[in-house]
Amino acid sequence: MVLLKYFYCLFCILKFEKAILPLSIGNIIGSGIFISPKGVLEHSGSVGLALVVWLLGGCIAALGSLCYAELGVTIPKSGGDYSYVTEIFGGLMGFLLLWSAVLIMYPTTLAVIALTFSNYVLQPVFSNCVPPYMATRMLSATCLLLLTWVNCSSVRMATRIQDIFTVGKLMALGLIIVVGLVQIFNGHYEALTPQVAFSLDRVPSVGQIALAFLQASFAFSGWNFLNYVTEEVVEPRRNLPRAIYISIPLVTFVYTLTNIAYFSSMSPEELLSSNAVAVTFGEKLLGMFSVIMPISVALSTFGGINGYLFTSSRLCFSGAREGHLPSLLAMIHYKNCTPIPALLVCCAATIVILCIGETHNLINYVSFINYLSYGVTIAGLLYYRWKKPNLYRPIKVNLLVPVCYLMFWALLLGFSLYSEPVVCGVGLVIMLTGVPVYFLGVHWKEKPKCIYNFIGEFLKNGRSKHFICIMPSLTFLIFDF
Secondary structure, three states: OHHHHHHHHHHHHOOOHHHHHHHHHHHHOOOHHHHHHHHHHHHHOOHHHHHHHHHHHHHHHHHHHHHHHHHHHHOOOOOOHHHHHHHHHOHHHHHHHHHHHHHHHHHHHHHHHHHHHHHHHHOOOOOOOOOOHHHHHHHHHHHHHHHHHHHHHOHHHHHHHHHHHHHHHHHHHHHHHHHHHHHHHOOOOHHHOHHHHOOOOOOOOHHHHHHHHHHHHHHHOOOOHHHHHHHHOOOHHHHHHHHHHHHHHHHHHHHHHHHHHHHHHOOHHHHHHOOOHHHHHHHHHOHHHOOHHHHHHHHHHHHHHHHHHHHHHHHHHHHHHOOOOOHHHHEEEOOOOOOHHHHHHHHHHHHHHHHHOOHHHHHHHHHHHHHHHHHHHHHHHHHHHHHOOOOOOOOOOOOHHHHHHHHHHHHHHHHHHHHOHHHHHHHHHHHHOHHHHHHHHHHOOOOOHHHHHHHHHHHHHHHHHOEEEOOOOOOOOOOOO
């Protein structure tokens, strides 16, 4: 009864302007919950530790969100990490964050979601084996090219696809949780009893636990999304913390229930051997209706690809508009009003990563860089307090919040780098390649005249034929979600 009253109160008081609570929840819950459970269990070594990782992962996301809420109202700019780090540490650090987002974070996340889409579409066809490598890559690339074409053609069509395919995500999770609870009420919870859940065939190292957190963090990515649209939120001082207090616990609750549902019907060995966890779950419990599960997850991931394409292209566009990326990426099609060059760059980068990575490693790869950017941003909060102690801060979190987050952050990244030096190190190296690019492309103002003439002629031809170039002095970027 207390729980029902709690949720009723949430329903009554949280009718935010701009519907920021559904926006926040919708951008956290995505394809990660269909991908990460296998990786979390593999690295944690037991069902009990896996569930603890999911719960603590939500707590860490909540700490980070509170820090971002302070930054969001202290530096009221849309753009999230990129805007805050540029404001606090200057152009180089902001550029490195943008560089890593364009080359690593968004393309790798897109590749993971596209591969998940392919696996869930093909797994029913190849029910007794893993879908062929080339088949999954070709289907992923086809899906990516199709949605790139949609986003190039029409903003309205892209946003409608996002609205429609969100239903698939809700269907899949709702079905898994309901069926799992029915299983538990019928007495099928052997794997969840404490003596079984915490039994260990091997004791995981601290490095393996760190990698389990990286896997879980992929499912929680998106908790900082509201900071990309801070300028659009009405009364952010009130609504940002309120969205955080509700959305993160709610998502953590849903994720934990989903994992409990998985373990109510699958042994740890079955989950680890499954290439598509939700498909295996459906085949065991839904009988002739098991086809609903891969369809629902495929719809969810299809919408996820569309959403990430939409936002990643706008980040490229915004960076180019601010002079941190080539001005070509600040061009939009004069008729469709879509950032076609930025979309094509995102698509091309994702296809390259599709060809060189495996899903499990890609998640570690992107989660490491995500955590690196979160940590730098939250360290910026502490530096900004020292640099500008008298600055008015509508929200000011307890100092223990960023300190605890950064302590966990340092341990997680250190042990992850120790356990997977190649996978995590590659992302770090790619991020650092942005240093010479920044000094040559952005900081160096006195370039040879021939370079400026070439760029000017190129942009002139582009504008005269198909595109117009949007720069800061002319307009401002408005995200249409």
